[in-house]
Amino acid sequence: MKTFALSLTLLLGLSAYAGSPTVREIHVVVDKGAYSPNRIDIAPGEAVRLKFTRREYTPCTKEIVFPSLGITRELPVGKEVVIDVPAQATGEVPFRCGMNMVKGSLVVSQ
């Protein structure tokens, strides 16, 4: 019975998953004055969920900015911060630290 309940939970979970558009999750680590990865390739029309984890204490990277998306977020050390990036047309979506020193970008191409 326990197994049945578990299977049912899995089945319902899977169908719920299938019913919603898939969003790729990408983990980005902020350490040693850099984003890793600092280049993220995505397809046109693909929405992604970025999960940033800052592992360094230097104040340089405490803020992250996506200028073209109008997004600015604090990155507390050791705490995952989720930034959802809606589907983009071909091009580049840059991101950087609050001082414009540490840089990365989403590269949107076929």
Ligand SMILES: [Cu+2]
């Ligand atoms: Cu900085």
